[in-house]
């Protein structure tokens with residue numbers, strides 16, 4: 001699904017209003033109803049609701065929400081913050097519609113801010129996607145007092161003060177919401193870890209924005225939904241044989257890190273590869289033969305480190321390289337040979353990223369349109385460099401993808417995939433239980449398997465990352481986030497495939 005900028009969201013609102021022949025206040029009413037539908041499921045009418053409204057349409061939403069909640073027997077109190085003389089037309093309309101029984105108070109200066117009762121629910125309707133400068137003055141005072149209140153805050157559309165799609169200047173006050181209930185589509189800001197404390201848990205409520213507008217609008221930003229990836233999965237043909245599902249080679253493992261090779265290999269097999277060969281340092285030979293009997297194992301001549309490529313590398317359809325390999329000189333040399341000679345796609349992870357990141361020569365040898373990097377944030381920094389903030393990191397990632405014509409899978413809570421043609425996809429599966437050693441090796445195995453099965457590199461990234469997170473989400477239900485291990489993620493991979501196919 002596409003992500004829209006704040007400006008595109010405004011255009012989508014305007015287009016929808018025109019297309020459906022309704023007024024902007026009708027759309028606002030729809031938005032308020034959608035918000036209230038979510039709110040009712042979350043909070044009981046026994047809780048007092050304090051709604052803080054700014055001067056624009058976000059404040060207008062807040063006023064409409066106040067009216068609808070009061071109809072549903074919530075005890076509502078409204079605060080009109082700042083100077084409302086220049087308020088938006090739909091704000092004014094909804095202020096007129098506000099029933100007299102709902103107490104409302106103007107907050108015009110700092111002294112007007114009072115403490116809220118314990119247990120109250122706060123609704124933040126100060127600013128939404130129309131925010132156009134950092135929040136200061138009275139609005140900042142209100143925001144700071146809400147943030148200090150320890151009350152549960154639910155933001156309408158956006159946590160007030162946070163820019164929708166660009167870096168918020170450091171001096172601006174930002175609401176720290178527990179929940180953000182946003183209209184129709186998530187906003188770019190929700191996907192950046194630096195905003196966790198502001199956005200809280202985000203939810204989307206549909207408001208019927210024009211499908212045709214969204215289909216036509218140009219963007220390079222996407223988030224992955226089950227619908228987006230489901231259709232990518234290809235069923236197996238009845239008369240097919242293992243030769244049709246690719247022969248993958250994994251170059252992985254090192255002394256003390258043979259487990260990385262085991263995890264990547266097991267995941268690779270569970271993700272449907274036809275044949276798998278693993279090359280490990282000689283001491284790992286028995287480990288791999290025992291732990292992964294389905295795979296063929298080659299022993300490197302070096303006991304502790306990878307130091308050579310197999311004799312016939314051409315026969316493999318894909319090569320996954322990196323988990324557990326270390327950064328010894330012999331390994332660097334072998335990796336250099338691989339980059340210089342590989343004819344097939346490469347999935348590059350862990351220390352293979354670190355080695356390439358530290359050498360401009362190796363970067364210069366990257367074969368175009370053939371490499372997928374799967375760095376975690378530290379490895380990303382070593383490969384691409386340090387960015388000023390997480391927006392810049394997205395642009396730096398795209399630059400890197402464009403210059404080297406490669407794919408980058410930046411791992412994290414919303415793993416972010418960059419493509420050489422300038423697209424960015426945010427994944428939506430996965431959980432903090434996966435923050436444990438070895439889960440990245442599992443991803444390498446999965447993506448390698450998918451490339452081996454002839455999925456395009458973009459498809460393999462999207463599908464692999466989605467399935468990896470989904471397996472983690474299914475594991476979460478069975479073992480919880482604290483006990484989850486990388487092996488659990490592999491164990492739930494079959495169910496993840498089944499769920500996506502269902």
Ligand SMILES: NC(=O)C1=CN([C@@H]2O[C@H](COP(=O)(O)OP(=O)(O)OC[C@H]3O[C@@H](n4cnc5c(N)ncnc54)[C@H](OP(=O)(O)O)[C@@H]3O)[C@@H](O)[C@H]2O)[C@@H](O)CC1
Pocket residue numbers: 010013014024027028029031032054055056057058059061086087088126127128129130131132133134135136139156157158183
């Ligand atoms: N369009 C639609 O039909 C629908 C829209 N919807 C809702 O509308 C929201 C967008 O509404 P919006 O565009 O009116 O902007 P909004 O976020 O309320 O802020 C603008 C106001 O704030 C002011 N202002 C800005 N920054 C400021 C600052 N730092 N400090 C102080 N003031 C500041 C700015 O004033 P000015 O810049 O003129 O001083 C202006 O008055 C969207 O998030 C969703 O909730 C839904 O109802 C669905 C239908």
Ligand SMILES: Nc1ncnc2c1ncn2[C@@H]1O[C@H](COP(=O)(O)OP(=O)(O)O)[C@@H](O)[C@H]1O
Pocket residue numbers: 350375376411412413414415429430431432433434435436437438439440441442443468
């Ligand atoms: N908080 C989180 N939410 C969702 N996924 C996470 C979280 N933390 C880690 N993960 C996932 O777990 C994997 C960790 O990879 P990585 O750091 O390379 O681990 P390792 O090197 O131990 O294998 C990545 O795919 C990442 O997306």
Ligand SMILES: [K+]
Pocket residue numbers: 058124125126127128155156157158159160
């Ligand atoms: K808001």
